Amino acid sequence: MRILADENMPGVDRLFASVATDIVYTAGRTLSAAQVAHADVLLVRSVTPVNADLLADHSPRFIGSATIGTDHIDIPFLASRQIPFAHAPGCNADAVCDYVLAALLALHAQTPAELQHKTLSVIGAGNVGRRVVQRFRALGLSVKVCDPPRAEREPDGETFVSLYDALQADIVCVHTPLTTIGNHPTHQLLDAAALALLPDNSILLNAGRGAVIEEEALLRFLAQRPDVRVVLDVWGTEPAIERSLLPLVEIATGHVAGYSLEGKWRGTRMLRAALDRQLARQGDPLPELSELxxxxxxxxxxxxxxxxxxxxxxxxxxxxxxxxxxxxxxxxxxxxxxxxxxxxxxxxxxxxxxxxxxxxxxxxxxxxxxxxxxxxx
Missing domain, CATH: 3.30.1370.170 (Erythronate-4-phosphate dehydrogenase, dimerisation domain)
Structure with missing residues (x-):
């Protein structure tokens, strides 16, 4: 079985060796249809759009993305080709929680105890957002949750608030996927009108997807509201980001909130387990992270x-x-x-x-x- 993998995905040699006749690594950003044409298994990350252009006339036996999100994957197209696909929801959720905690503590470096008195809103309570909610409630903060799709599915579960109410908080953390269709699209969810609702001296943190915030609106907003402190790990036009935002942002990083060693290896391990299920393969149990x-x-x-x-x-x-x-x-x-x-x-x-x-x-x-x-x- 010929495996083509993103060169920045760790553990492929260790975890896929028993099913691979050949493993080839390549740059995910520049992956081409010609390269994919020779692969039985394609393993990618978020920088590789997987669509009709990439696959051309080739249908791999399995495609896996070692990521939580799937906005880079044309899932309907894969279904039309009957190409099995899996991703790794939750693989780096704890790492993103660590990022949020580290960022908020860094913004309160002189008086970290003040953080306990803040109200924190989580917009998007999926695999990552749920963990952020749980961790900061455990730390004693008052936490509000905004997730309209979950609110519709779970009327008797979590007490969800509207976007308007979520923006009335000392800290607003954005963890939504990027969607453009459906009843609750998130593309440019935080536009000029939404940003204007942020209270004085509040904190806005985005570790979800860059395009959830309208960056031109954010530029104009921060020029007028320097009291709002912003943490951005994701950017609307990665990798060619809007550099004019950098001087206005308190903490800026390059889509690495989930880049823990555990998160990366966990993603690779989840894809190997998914491939085994697809192949109906029952071999030796996969090693635990503690063994790897x-x-x-x-x-x-x-x-x-x-x-x-x-x-x-x-x-x-x-x-x-x-x-x-x-x-x-x-x-x-x-x-x-x-x-x-x-x-x-x-x-x-x-x-x-x-x-x-x-x-x-x-x-x-x-x-x-x-x-x-x-x-x-």
Missing amino acids: LPVAPSVVVLESDPWQALYDTVEAVYDIRGDDRRFRGAMAQPNHAEAFDAYRKAYPVRREIGSCRALVGDSPARALLAAAGFIVD
Whole structure:
């Protein structure tokens, strides 16, 4: 079985070796129909549009995307060709939660305890958004949830709020997929009228899809409302992003919120499991992540104040300001579209909070660190 895989997808050699006669790696951004024509299995990430142009007259036996979202996949076209497809929903959801926590703590670096008194809204409560809701409620914040499709499907479940109500919060986190059809399209959901609803001194964070925010409207808004602090990990025109936004954004990163080591390997493992199901193959059980990855670091917690300890420990595991500095440096390059991809390809190893131990003893910070997801000892 010939496998063609994105060169930035880890673990393919390890996890697919037993079913592959040949594994070829390629740049996902420039993947061509000529390359795909020789593949039995195609493994991609979010940078590769999979559609009629890419597949031409070829129908692989299986296509997998190691991503949560599927807006880069023409699913109706694959169905019309009867090409089996799988993706990896939830593979990096915990990593995105870590990103949100690290960003919000970084924005409250001088007084991290103030974060506990904030109201946080989550717009889009799918695999990622649900985890953000759970984690920040565990940390004691008041959390509102806006998800119209879920509200229609689950009238007796979560108490959902309208978009208007969601925007009336100290912190607004956007985690929706990018959709253009249906009853609740998300394309440019946050337009000029929506942005104008943000309260004074609020925070807007987007780690979903860039085009959910109308960037021209955001530019105009921030020019008039510098009190609003913005965190952007996703951009409407990746990889050639709107660089004029950078000076107005407090934390800027290049679509790496989910780029934990665990998230990447989990995505690859989920695709291998999906391929086995497609082939009706029953072999040896797939190795667990703990068998595939090195042991995550431990952090000694010296600070007794719970929120200061949380800030220090999260920063020790994930330096989000370092991501911001590297991204701004990359975007200063003349060919910033190429630099965007180079930044992601050279992204340093980042472990998830849930894999890391906080050596905290009997400190008052113990409960808060556990609520944040750390293994506490």
